[in-house]
Amino acid sequence: MRAEAVRAGPATAIERRPASRTSTLYLFALPATLLFVVFVAYPILWVAGQSLYIRSGSGVSSFAGLANYVTVLGDPTFWIVVRNMLLWGVITIPVQMLIGGLLAYFIERHTHALRGFFRTMFFLPVVTSVSVISLVWVQIYAPYYGIAQEYLKHVGFVMMTSPIGDPKMAIYALILVNIWQWTGFSMLMYIAGIANLPSEVLDAARVDGARGWRLAVYVIVPMLAPATKSLLLLGVIGTLQTFPIVHLMTGGGPNRASEVFGTFIFKQSFVLGDTGSGAALSVIVLVVALVLSLLQIVTLGARLTPAGKERA
Amino acid sequence: MRKMLFLATTILTAALAAGSAWADEKEVTVWSWFIQSTMDKSIAAFEKAHPDIKVKYTYYNYSPEYITALKAAAASGSLPDVIGLQPGSLTQQYRDNLEAVNERAEKEWGADWAQKIFPVNRKQMQMGNPAGDKNYYIVPQESQVLCIWYNRKIFEKLNIAAPKTYDELKAAAKALTDGGYIPMFQGAADGWQNENVFLMLANQFSPGIVDKAQAGETPWTAPELVEAMKAWKGLFDDGIFQQGALGAHAYPTGAQLFAQGKVGMMALGSWWMQESKFPPPLSEYVQNMEGFDFFYMPPVKQGNPASPPVGGIDIGYGLTKNGGKNPAAWTFLAELTNGAGLQEALNDLNDLPAFEGHSPKGDITDHVKEMSARFMTDLPKAENQRFASPAVAEALDNALAAVAAGSTEPEAALATVQAATEKALAAQ
Structure with a gap:
């Protein structure tokens, strides 16, 4: 009977479970559901509710419909943020994946005794405090007395301004820091992917004459697709969540040139005290994140690990 | 049984006593x-x-x-x-x-x-x-009172006196730069330090004008404030602030360099004296504030007085x-x-x-x-030195950064502050 139920599939098996057992199963799901409702669903709904209210100067909140959304979308800073976020995603995600992938490939294929050392060194920025990273990079970028200037002066180059102090350069300077910090994470993901590659496939490819570049591009890269998809998904979400490095290095300046969603929401909500527009911005970011994630899952599939099951 | 009863009574009494003591402590x-x-x-x-x-x-x-x-x-x-x-x-x-x-x-x-x-x-x-x-x-x-602190030991070494005119300030900055020091460290990535310097300048042209502007009694585009904004840009262009100031932070970078004797001047305030009370080791300059003294911003335009105290x-x-x-x-x-x-x-x-x-x-x-x-x-x-509306302060911060970067003219930048002020006053 039990064997038949198992063969018939999970749905049939559940249908045949007694009601008391089904209730017990729901009870097991209860703690996770409660945590989700209290710490995820309720705050999201609360923020969404706040986005429909405006607080007057005298402190009275009143229903404003979509006025906060109209205000936010009409604010030129919003479009600076959108441009910066696009640049951030378009530059950081592929560059981190490319450098991280190359590092992983060379460390795994061409180092032996020092493999652990290289892995640790390249992963170190990921686990370093953002405060420390921002302090160091502000010093690196400083002209005249900065760390980079100390080296550049030997080749006769004098930095006249700090890249993070130039409105045209600030966002790129921050993107560079972000790439430096997070490339180690991409490397680690690819190392995990390379370690899980089935050796028989690689052996078969070698027997068929695939070597070096051809083996990497035509065999290894396609087989690392789950890691690439994960990095893409995490990269998009990470881009939308960007905050500390920008807050600490430029505060979104100069003159809002390096503003990102995180710093914009923070300023609106906590510095200016405009909770309504801060909440509206948060909802917009949530919707963008949701749409982009769904889009990726629909177009690229949900197989995010080599052992995972293809669902789309 | 009697032993148990005694023990229970003792525990209860102790608990009540502890609870009572706890309740007494606020x-x-x-x-x-x-x-x-x-x-x-x-x-x-x-x-x-x-x-x-x-x-x-x-x-x-x-x-x-x-x-x-x-x-x-x-x-x-x-x-x-x-x-x-x-x-x-x-x-x-x-x-x-x-x-x-x-x-x-x-x-x-x-x-x-x-x-x-x-x-x-x-x-x-x-x-x-x-x-x-x-x-x-x-x-x-x-x-607090805002001021320009200077390293008097470096000034003595370079034979510079505390500047009393803008020309003397420029000459001091040049002498410091030539001597390998940062002239006046400005953490212009921090809005607060920019506001402070601008307030020194604006109050030099017309005492109390920023207060009037934020109350809507004077437009931000008033000639005195435009002049102050031009003077602000001049501090960057005339080499008084260090190169790349717009990407620098007053704390911790500027303060550390100043304390270590690598900076000639810095616009801070009376709170700088607390450095001498920080745990050792302290630099020779910070020890008992031996290396430091202060002055107010010299007149940036002929006919102006030095900046009044702002704070x-x-x-x-x-x-x-x-x-x-x-x-x-x-x-x-x-x-x-x-x-x-x-x-x-x-x-x-x-x-x-x-x-x-x-x-x-x-x-x-x-x-x-x-x-x-x-x-x-x-x-x-x-x-x-304070602003009633954070939106006005934020607009001024952005205007100061834009003018310093050369991406906006002083009049246009101040017009954005005026717009923010009108919006804030209307909301009240």
């Missing part, structure tokens, strides 16, 4: 960004005078930790008894969560208590209150609605702002008092006493 919860080591001294002095009250202090970095913690606690009704505040926008954001202190203060310090607070502080205490609201929601603890409340404290239900909370707040707690902060040279009649005591050199006395002489006539 607790006050305090949140602030105020330096922990100094606050610990203030708390120790308070607890010595009030052994029945325990103070639990939580230190936060100001941004983003403190302001986000306040927002979350206010939303959930779990603010501590006493919170650190800045006058104007921060106080106004939490006005609904704060008790008006008028009656308590009158009872504590007498009917004329507000007159004992320096005028600029008194003005800032009600900044941003709705029309007709004469309540005070913040009690100031410390005041106001450095930090103040508010009694929350929760604290209003805890009588011990006011007792602590009163001692912290105008009693034993304040004295400890002054002894640490944390800044100047907000109330009259206090001065630092203890191990302080004549040089520090002399500088402190000069600040105290200037404080009563200081111009206001």
Whole structure:
């Protein structure tokens, strides 16, 4: 009977479970559901509710419909943020994946005794405090007395301004820091992917004459697709969540040139005290994140690990 | 059985006694960004005078930790008894969560208590209150006066005198640069330091003009403010600020370089004296403030006076609605702002008092006493440095950065501040 139920599939098996057992199963799901409702669903709904209210100067909140959304979308800073976020995603995600992938490939294929050392060194920025990273990079970028200037002066180059102090350069300077910090994470993901590659496939490819570049591009890269998809998904979400490095290095300046969603929401909500527009911005970011994630899952599939099951 | 009964009675009696002692000890919860080591001294002095009250202090970095913690606690009704505040926008954001202190203060310090607070502080205490609201929601603890600090040892070495004219300031900056020093360190990535310098400049052209502009009584595009904005740009173009200032932070970078003797001048305020009370090792310049002295911004245009003192409340404290239900909370707040707690902060040279009649005591050199006395002489006539609306301050920060970067002309930049002011005033 039990064997038949198992063969018939999970749905049939559940249908045949007694009601008391089904209730017990729901009870097991209860703690996770409660945590989700209290710490995820309720705050999201609360923020969404706040986005429909405006607080007057005298402190009275009143229903404003979509006025906060109209205000936010009409604010030129919003479009600076959108441009910066696009640049951030378009530059950081592929560059981190490319450098991280190359590092992983060379460390795994061409180092032996020092493999652990290289892995640790390249992963170190990921686990370093953002405060420390921002302090160091502000010093690196400083002209005249900065760390980079100390080296550049030997080749006769004098930095006249700090890249993070130039409105045209600030966002790129921050993107560079972000790439430096997070490339180690991409490397680690690819190392995990390379370690899980089935050796028989690689052996078969070698027997068929695939070597070096051809083996990497035509065999290894396609087989690392789950890691690439994960990095893409995490990269998009990470881009939308960007905050500390920008807050600490430029505060979104100069003159809002390096503003990102995180710093914009923070300023609106906590510095200016405009909770309504801060909440509206948060909802917009949530919707963008949701749409982009769904889009990726629909177009690229949900197989995010080599052992995972293809669902789309 | 009798043994068991005796044991149970003993335990019960002990528990009741402990519970009663626990109930006798009152607790006050305090949140602030105020330096922990100094606050610990203030708390120790308070607890010595009030052994029945325990103070639990939580230190936060100001941004983003403190302001986000306040927002979350206010939303959930779990603010501590006493919170650190800045006058104007921060106080106004939490006005609904704060008790008006008028009656308590009158009872504590007498009917004329507000007159004992320096005028600029008194003005800032009600900044941003709705029309007709004469309540005070913040009690100031410390005041500050903005100035230009300079390293007098480096100046002596390079044979430079404290500048009295703009030409002398430019010459000093050049001599410092030629000597391998940073001339005047400006952390122009920080809006607050830019605001401070701009206030020095604007008040030089017309004392009190920024106050009038933020109240809507004078347009931000007034000729004096445009001139001040041009002078601001001049500080970058004339090599007075270091190259790349727009990407630099005053803290920790600028302050560290200044303390180490790598910077000639820096626009800070009276709080800089506290560096000499930090734990050793201290540099030869910071030790007893031996390396430092201050001056006010020299006239940036022929016919101008030097900048007047600009300043106001450095930090103040508010009694929350929760604290209003805890009588011990006011007792602590009163001692912290105008009693034993304040004295400890002054002894640490944390800044100047907000109330009259206090001065630092203890191990302080004549040089520090002399500088402190000069600040105290200037404080009563200081111009206001605070903004009632954060949106106006934010607009000014952006305008200053845009002009400094050369991406916007002074008039156009100030027009954006005017627009922000009109919007803020309309919202009120």
